[in-house]
Structure formats: C-alpha cells, structure tokens
Amino acid sequence: MSRSKSVLTKLLQIFPQLQPQMYFKASLTALSHAMEDQVLAGTEKPLVIASFQRERFYRQEAQRYRRIANKTDQVYVLAAPETEFKNSSQDYETIAFESTNTLSQEWHLIVIGTNYVSCLICQEKVILNNQGITSVIDNNRRFEGIWTFNREVAQQAADILLKIIVNHCPELRSKIQQARQKYLPPDILNQIVVRQKTTNNIIHNIENKNPDPFVQRLVTYLQAGHYKLIKANRSLAAKEHKERLINSITTAIRLSLNPDEILQIAVQKLGQGLGICRCLVYRCKETDFKATVEHEFLNQDIPSIKEQTWFLHDNPLFQEVIKLQEALTIDNAANDPRITNSCKEKEKSLQTLVRNCSILSWMLAPILYQGQLLGMLELHHCGPKPISWKEEDVTFINAITTQIGVALIQAEAYAHLQDLNEQLEALDYTRSNLVAITGHELRTPLSTIQVCLESLTLEPDMSPDLRQVMLNIALQDAERMRKLIQDFLILSRFESGRFEWNTEVLNLHECLELSLSNIKARYRGKQIPLIEVTNFLNSELPLVKADREWLGEVLAKLLDNACKFTSKEGRITIIVIRNSLHYLKVTIADTGRGIEPKRLETVFERFYQEEGALRRSIGGTGLGLAICRQIVQGWGGKIWAESKGKEYGSQFHFTVPIHLS
Incomplete structure (x- = not known):
C-alpha cells in the first residue's frame, strides 16, 4: 500500500461538521471491547472491520475475533506484520499492510448491523521529543478521533476501509461486493454525498437512536476520566521524559x-x-x-x-x-x-x-x-x-x-580482564609449549640414556669400542638435558627478578674469542659455516661495561643459532661498530634459511620454534633468544632481528654499553 491520507482525514472531508475528540489508548481499548462485546452478545451478523496498528496489538485480541467470526462471516482485520501476520482467509480475513502505511498510525473499529451501528475512527497524535522521535508505546498514547453511532458516518468509514482492502487484496473483491450490497447500499452512500453538498445538516459526534444504556454510561465515564487523565499526564510528562532519557543514556x-x-x-x-x-x-x-x-x-x-x-x-x-x-x-x-x-x-x-x-x-x-x-x-x-x-x-x-x-x-x-586474558593466553601458550618441549627434549635423551645403560648392563660381552660408543651417546644426551634444565633455570631467574649482575669493564675481543672457542669445541668433528669477524681488530673500539659471563652467553647462543640454521657451505659474519655515543652494536649475520618478516619479533618469545614444537628438525628448547633478550635488556641494551625472508639469511643485532672513563 502507498502512503495516503488517513481514514480520519477523509471522513472529516465528507463530514466537516464532525468534531474529533482526544482519547488515550486505554480509552480506545475499553471502547473497542464494548463494541466487540455488543457483537458477541447479539444475534445479528454484522459487518466488522478492525484496523490495529501493529501485529502485537492484534495478537492481544485474536481470540476475541475468532469468537466474533463465529457470529458473522464478514470480519476484516488489518495490521502491520511483525512476525507471522499476513494476508489470510481462515477464521476471518486478515490484511497485512506495510509499516510505512498511514494505517500504522491509526486505530479503527467499525460495526454495522441491521439494528445497530458503532464506529471508532482514530489517528495517533505523534508527539516529538527533543531528539525528534516519538514517545514510547504505552497506555498514555494519545489519539484524535471520532466515536459515533451514526449510521451514515459508519457506512462512509466502512466504504473507505473496504476500498483500501480491495486495493491490497483484489481476491476479496467478490466477498466485499456482497458486504457492500448488504451493509452499504449504493443509493444510501449517494444520498449521503448529495446531502453533504446541498444541506448544512449537523451530524453530532455521538448520536444513537437506540443507545445501549451500558455503553452510554461507559461513554460518559470514559469522557470524564479522559480529561482527568490528561491533567494527570501533564504532571507526569516531565518525569516520564527524564526516565526515558535515563534509559536511553544507560542503554547507550x-x-x-x-x-x-x-x-x-x-x-x-x-x-x-x-x-x-x-x-x-x-x-x-x-x-x-x-x-x-x-x-x-x-x-x-x-x-x-x-x-x-x-x-x-x-x-x-x-x-x-x-x-x-x-x-x-x-x-x-x-x-x-x-x-x-x-x-x-x-x-x-x-x-x-x-x-x-x-x-x-x-x-x-x-x-x-x-x-x-x-x-x-x-x-x-x-x-x-x-x-x-x-x-x-x-x-x-x-x-x-x-x-x-x-x-x-x-x-x-573489562580492560583489566582483557589484560588478564592475554596473560592467561600467554601462560597457556607457555604451558602447551613446555609440554611439547619436555616431551621432545627430556623424554628423548632419557630414553636414549636408559637404552645405552641397559645395553651396557645386559651385554657384559660387548666389545670395548661399542661400549665406548654407548657411553658417548649417554654422555651427549645427559649434556643435552643439563643444558635444557639450565636454560629453564636461567630464564626463570631473569623473569622473577632474582638475578644479580657482576658488571665489569670488558674487552669485547676477549669475550668473542672465548665464545668462538666454545662453539668450535661444541661442534668438534663437525663441519660448520665459515665465521668471519669485521671491525674486530679496530683499535678505536672502546671497552664495554657488562657481565662477562652473560655477554659470553649471548654471543654463544647467537653463534650457535647461526650454525644450526646455516649450511656448512654458508658463511657467518660478526660485525662490531660504534653506533652511538654510549653503545657498541654487535651483529651476527648468516646466509642460512632466514626468517619471515612477520616473525622477527616472535622469535624472541619463550619456546618459539619456527617449525613448531612437535615438527622441528633442529634441536633446541626455543629459550635461547628469550634468554638473550633478558640479558641484553638487563644491561640496558636492545636486541632485534632482521631478515628479508626465507632463504635470504638473517642478522641478529644487540647493543652493549660503552665504558665511559
């Protein structure tokens, strides 16, 4: 349906003498129930047209209209659908109109029988608040409209609504034509129009030749109560507005x-x-x-x-x-x-x-x-x-x-909870990786040591060479376990803050020579990449101030990583430069497998393994770089990684404070 003039507007154009009155929704509900009860209590088969604003209001009355449908087959109910309401011809005719239709702001009920008629045609008074929106739906909503027992007014109102129904549901045209012939004879409608053009006949708003005494008393009571409600509503309007404002602010x-x-x-x-x-x-x-x-x-x-x-x-x-x-x-x-x-x-x-x-x-x-x-x-x-x-x-x-x-x-x-959740996620990640690392780095060497020792015990006739091989394997795996446990303890001490620094003035040359010797001793008998040193013999490089043991630990771990991930045909370069007034920068670059740019920060996290804890081809705990970061940050330096990506090698940089004499 398209938006057009309201039924009340059209009716007032036909009957300009009618004087609309103000009603509350509660009053309309009571009037509608009185009109419906008159149908249910009678024996006639009247025409009943009801227009509800929304499906929710119709649902409250659906049971009553099923009872009314048992009285007459000419029942039409209109409403804007919200869930299940639709065009239907079951117990009675239901007609769904769009929520943008003017009917969504109207409330109508027309009953036309042989011996009585009643007509309620109303339009909601839209009240805008400061935000330009209408008030909340409640029983204090105001309507302007006509309530009359005048047959001519009721017939014209019914004619308007039936035309709307036909336009929306053409399949009802035949049934509506029967209703017109019985309740709205064409000659009667024409007489009304002619009378309006030729006379000044005044049609009162409430006129009934044979009014029902109960309904008449109800009218008087509702009209008197209506004005009392208006007066009371004025005093409550400010409070209501503030309550709605509180609710809107609270919700927002x-x-x-x-x-x-x-x-x-x-x-x-x-x-x-x-x-x-x-x-x-x-x-x-x-x-x-x-x-x-x-x-x-x-x-x-x-x-x-x-x-x-x-x-x-x-x-x-x-x-x-x-x-x-x-x-x-x-x-x-x-x-x-x-x-x-x-x-x-x-x-x-x-x-x-x-x-x-x-x-x-x-x-x-x-x-x-x-x-x-x-x-x-x-x-x-x-x-x-x-x-x-x-x-x-x-x-x-x-x-x-x-x-x-x-x-x-x-x-x-919530912000605090987010921080806690992030910490819990980190702990859960640590736990998961710890389980995986423990499985691979503790259980495997333990199993190997156990097999070697059992073989030595159960095979007394084993050749001396084989016995030596078994002992060497057991010793290697024992050393592997020792280093793993040592890394756990070192990182735990750093992160708990229970660590004491033995800072002294150092010659970086000596520390690097010691680290290189340790690496060569560790990989004795194995081929490792060529290791070159740049700027190391530069006499202008100053002394540094750090903990000798932990500076050597950083160098050793970074060199060990470079050896692990670089093929024997590759090259490892150590570069030492003075990059600021207070720090030397040490770079350990390799031509190995490289690191994806998005993982350059992640590699310094605890238990990080590029291939995953359960699928790595290179041994290790994933704690080495995390320990290096704790050590470097402990003396006030920085550590970071650079790489162009896979197969492009990587560079690890860290800074050491210069001793200012």
Whole structure:
C-alpha cells in the first residue's frame, strides 16, 4: 500500500461538521471491547472491520475475533506484520499492510448491523521529543478521533476501509461486493454525498437512536476520566521524559566498553535531552589539583571550553561537592554568596571562571562508584535568565552519574580482564609449549640414556669400542638435558627478578674469542659455516661495561643459532661498530634459511620454534633468544632481528654499553 491520507482525514472531508475528540489508548481499548462485546452478545451478523496498528496489538485480541467470526462471516482485520501476520482467509480475513502505511498510525473499529451501528475512527497524535522521535508505546498514547453511532458516518468509514482492502487484496473483491450490497447500499452512500453538498445538516459526534444504556454510561465515564487523565499526564510528562532519557543514556553507554566513548555519549545525550546550554564531563580524583575538560556538549552559540584546564584544588565548589558526595546547585551565580561574598584569591578565580564561561546557573554532580570519585559532570545555563534547579532535577542527575560511574567501572574491569586474558593466553601458550618441549627434549635423551645403560648392563660381552660408543651417546644426551634444565633455570631467574649482575669493564675481543672457542669445541668433528669477524681488530673500539659471563652467553647462543640454521657451505659474519655515543652494536649475520618478516619479533618469545614444537628438525628448547633478550635488556641494551625472508639469511643485532672513563 502507498502512503495516503488517513481514514480520519477523509471522513472529516465528507463530514466537516464532525468534531474529533482526544482519547488515550486505554480509552480506545475499553471502547473497542464494548463494541466487540455488543457483537458477541447479539444475534445479528454484522459487518466488522478492525484496523490495529501493529501485529502485537492484534495478537492481544485474536481470540476475541475468532469468537466474533463465529457470529458473522464478514470480519476484516488489518495490521502491520511483525512476525507471522499476513494476508489470510481462515477464521476471518486478515490484511497485512506495510509499516510505512498511514494505517500504522491509526486505530479503527467499525460495526454495522441491521439494528445497530458503532464506529471508532482514530489517528495517533505523534508527539516529538527533543531528539525528534516519538514517545514510547504505552497506555498514555494519545489519539484524535471520532466515536459515533451514526449510521451514515459508519457506512462512509466502512466504504473507505473496504476500498483500501480491495486495493491490497483484489481476491476479496467478490466477498466485499456482497458486504457492500448488504451493509452499504449504493443509493444510501449517494444520498449521503448529495446531502453533504446541498444541506448544512449537523451530524453530532455521538448520536444513537437506540443507545445501549451500558455503553452510554461507559461513554460518559470514559469522557470524564479522559480529561482527568490528561491533567494527570501533564504532571507526569516531565518525569516520564527524564526516565526515558535515563534509559536511553544507560542503554547507550552500556553498549561501549571504551571510557572516553562512554563519557562522550553520556554528555551528548544528556545535553540534547535536557536542552541545557553547556554540559561537560571530565575525569578526576579527590586529590587532583586540576583536570582537563575532554567531553563537552554545546547548545546554540555557547563558547566552547573543551581542552581547557579546570583547576580543582582552588575551586571551593569542587571541594564542597567532594564533602557532600552529591550534586551541588547554584540558581544564580551572579549573586551566590559562595562566589561573590569573599575576596580570597581562589574565590576571585572562581568569579573569573563564571564570567569567562558565561555561567548563570550551575550544577556540579560527582561521578561516584562506592564512594570513590571517578569524575565530575557539570551543567551550565548561560542565560538570558537564571533557572531554578528543582529537587527532581538533582535526583535525575544523580541517577545519571550513578549509571556513568557503573559504566566506567565496567569498562575498566573489562580492560583489566582483557589484560588478564592475554596473560592467561600467554601462560597457556607457555604451558602447551613446555609440554611439547619436555616431551621432545627430556623424554628423548632419557630414553636414549636408559637404552645405552641397559645395553651396557645386559651385554657384559660387548666389545670395548661399542661400549665406548654407548657411553658417548649417554654422555651427549645427559649434556643435552643439563643444558635444557639450565636454560629453564636461567630464564626463570631473569623473569622473577632474582638475578644479580657482576658488571665489569670488558674487552669485547676477549669475550668473542672465548665464545668462538666454545662453539668450535661444541661442534668438534663437525663441519660448520665459515665465521668471519669485521671491525674486530679496530683499535678505536672502546671497552664495554657488562657481565662477562652473560655477554659470553649471548654471543654463544647467537653463534650457535647461526650454525644450526646455516649450511656448512654458508658463511657467518660478526660485525662490531660504534653506533652511538654510549653503545657498541654487535651483529651476527648468516646466509642460512632466514626468517619471515612477520616473525622477527616472535622469535624472541619463550619456546618459539619456527617449525613448531612437535615438527622441528633442529634441536633446541626455543629459550635461547628469550634468554638473550633478558640479558641484553638487563644491561640496558636492545636486541632485534632482521631478515628479508626465507632463504635470504638473517642478522641478529644487540647493543652493549660503552665504558665511559
């Protein structure tokens, strides 16, 4: 259906003398039930046309209309579908219209029988709030409309609705034509139109030749109660608006877990909802000397004070709010004694603040959570006349600040929870890798040692050469286990902070010579890549200041890694340069398998294994680079890796502090 004039508008064009009245939704529901009960209590088979705004309202009445359908086969129900409502011809005719149709803002019920008629044609009064949206659906919604027993009015209203039904459901044309012939004879409709053009016949809004006494009393009661409800509704309107504003602000801020976003949403919605000149909020604690205004809402041409420094320690109003632990109001800042009656320096600064910010009426409300100050919310009215803050205003703002406080704590708790989750993920990752490493690096050598020792024990006639081979294998795997356990203990000591440094002045040449000797001894009998040293014999390189043992450990582990991942035909280069006034940079570069750029930071994590803990072809715990990072950072240096990718080799750099004599 396309959007067009409402049924009420069309009816008033035909009968301009009709005077619409105001109804609440509760009144319409009672009137509709009275009209439906008249059908259910009678013996006639009338025409019944009901138009509900939405399917939810229809569902409340569906059972009644099934009973009405047992009385007559001419029942038509219209509604905007929300879940299951659709065009159907079961117990009675249901007609679904789009939610954008004008019928979605209307409420109609027409009953036309042989001996009685009743007609209720209403249109909702759309009330816009400050945000330009309609009020929430409830029994206090207002409608403007016609309720009459006049047959001519009812027949014209039925004619309008039946045309709408035919346009939407052409398959009902035959059934609707039967209804027209029985309840809306063409000559009657024509007579009505002619009479409207030729006479000034006045049709009263409520006219019934044979009114039902109960219905007549109900009309009188509802009309009298209607005006009482209007009067009561006026007094509740402000409270209702504030409650809705609280709900909207609460809903909006609870959707975010970002503290800055929470405060900006709160100040924006509150400023718009109250129509205040300036609304601002800032984070602060009781002991803060100053705060920065980070979130602000401005109305009209009020000057902005965002990003300004707000002095708190010298603000007696701030101190009073802290003491009261609730909102503080100033109706007229121009003559408030807390601002004007003192010549102290801090009161003078407060007067300057009021003048510069054009504050005429002022409210300061603390954002608290369990007595802890999280921030401050301020409302500034800048004129032209001061306003008087009411008790309900203070209660409302206190409710808002309570919700903001809860949202801020929730956001901070979530951020803390995220940190904890990341730590737990790291621990879980460590645990998983520890299990894998333990399986490969402890169980395997233990099994080998056990097999060798059992062979030596069970085979007394074993040849001396074979016995020596068995002993060598057992010793090698024992050494492998010793190094693994040593790495675990070293990393644990570093990460727990239970480590003492023996810093001394060192010659880097000596440390590197020792590390090279250790590497050659470790790989004795095996071919390793060619190792070259650049800038090492440069006499201009100064002495360094570090722990001899752990500097040698870093060099040894980096050289060992380079040997592991570089083929015997490759090359390892050691470069030493002075890259700053305070540090030497040591680079160990190789032509080995290289590292993917995205993993250059990951390689320094604990238990990192490029191939995975269960599929690696190169032995090791994955702790070597993590230990190197702890050692280098311990003396204030940096360590990092560079590589162009797979098969392009890699370069590991670290810095050592220079001894400044």
